[in-house]
Amino acid sequence: MTVAAGIGYVLIALGPSLSIFVSVISKKPFLILTVLSSTLLWLMSLIALSGIWRGFLPLKTTSWWPYAILILSSIAFQEALRLLFWKIYKRLEDTLDAFADRVAKPHLFLTDKMLISLAGGLGHGVAHAVFFCISLLTPAFGPATYFVDQCSKVPFFLLSALIALAFVTIHTFSMVIAFNGYAEGNKVDKYLVPIVHVIAGVLTLINLAPGGCTVGIPLLYVVAILTLIHCGRMVWRRLLTENRISLNHS
């Protein structure tokens, strides 16, 4: 629908992540590299999933359960990947601390570790947005637009941009929650993240029903906002306890 609309869709999906990138991540080169590597990891997981599912596609059924299996298996795979990411990050953290000792710099602070997990989450979110939304936007830069049957009131591109925005939020902040949960050994946080991911994925199944997107997308945003609030509260709590500890020591 013209270049302006195309750019608009891109900014809807990626606007907040762009602002996070410019304000927080671009200042520290290591975080840029973290974003790139987590984006690559997500892409590789997506390619692996598509390799596994290639034989069954295109699914020509109108029932919902093949899609449910698709989504559940994909989410299980990606959560396993998140665990792997955490293990790699632990090893990296030890190496970085040892390196910091050698160059007589302080060890990684809590804020540094949270920034790294934020960058990792942002990488996942941006990868989702890019591959599920932006890469399909090429026709949107032209003169026409496209509607899907299940949701025939709103252009398809706008729908996918909105869903992508919700998922970017979910991915970014659930990575912070997850890393914090693994670091503290907090069971609630550790299990909350996969559950949130599954709920979000299953909510998109509602979009299969005609007119379902009017229900599915707002619910998805509710989940995203809940993730955001939980992450904010958790970070606030940790920073307060950390500062209280450091004040007591000094």
Added chain:
Amino acid sequence: MAQRQTPSTQTPTLLDSLGEEIVRIVAPVSICMFLVVILVSVLNSGDSSFSVSSIATIAYTETTSDSSWDKFVGALLNSLAFVVVVTVATFLLVLLFYFRCTGFLKIYMGFSAFVILGFLGGEVLIFLIQHFSTPIDCFTFLLLLCNFAVVGVMAVFMSKMPILVTQSYLVVIGILVAYWFTMLPEWTTWAMLVAMALYDLAAVLLPIGPLRLLVELAISRNEEIPALVYEARPVNVENLDPRVAVARRRLWRDRRATENSNLRGDANVNVDNALGLGANAELNHGSDSNRNDPSLAGEGAVLDSNLSSSTSYGTYSDRNLVRAEEGRVQETDSEVTTPLIGHGVNVRMHSRPEDADASDENLMLEGIGLGSSGAIKLGLGDFIFYSVLVGRAAMYDFMTVYACYLAIIAGLGITLMLLALYQKALPALPVSVALGVLFYFLTRLLLEVFVVQCSMNLLMF
């Protein structure tokens, strides 16, 4: 009342400066790829009826009506011809360098830069003017183009220009050549990319490889190879005392010798070397008089305002230099300032596309390496071939573009890590091109169907 300060505002932590050198190389590569993709998608919206004849199509001209097997064999022949020409040109270059004809080489470099900027740039600009129907008259156009080309030649070969101008012109040269290469037929492009990656591997690692000979010649003579190379942070060598510049190069060789002879049983050390990419040995300008003076680091820090965050690295590198000059290199500090030594492919290039006859293609590129100033260098040929890969992916769809971009950046990162690990000449093309081609075909065959199927039903995860 106790003041609460967040730790990150107090002292600069490791996160502030680690990986800076890598980002300084990844950024211009990304910009080059991005602009080539934009050019390709804007100008190639129709079918490319403009076929380019050059060395790369000397053996076979691909037409859409040929069978797949014909296209495959034709592409192989084309790429073989291209590699043969490139090999011959590189050996010629080695010969000229051996006979110390550096003046001739420099003039040739300048001439090819002028031709690329003037003729190729002019052609791309004409395409753009045609596409957007910009009103401009030919005299203005010629004047602007001529100025642009002349300033470009001066920027590339004189070190008195601002760094940003030199770097921008190098990126522009890369963009123009890459765009021209994407106009080759499809199968030929892919075959050529793979062939060039294999050639790069052979030419740098084999003992008879021309590039290896060239690099060893240059190091043994303590000279720089005249080449189109993108340096992440070039230093103005004329301001320095010549003795310092020479001493630095000698240090580079000595350090390589001492480090190679030292046993490295500790696996951590190698990883630390890889992480030590953030440091650079640049802060050693200053007078030759009192090298032991710690205030030298401060002087160096003032001289280069870019390095505000890495002044601490500068102190270490300076002390390291002092000790190396005296012949004792300490192991502990050398991890911070590990020089990455690697000069890769060296092939020379210039092209005249408006000529209907097959034009000579000699590409002067150098793989990843460390300049004598300590900043990471990447040959322009690597820029060009990465952008050709991504440009070709753009001709199919944007999903392949994103996948190939990530693959190439990953390959670049892996190559830099390997460089820090192996401490010898490494080619920059093979890993990135292999990953890029792999991801292109995987995306095209597997990922696209999956993602389109999910997205059309508004199912996402």
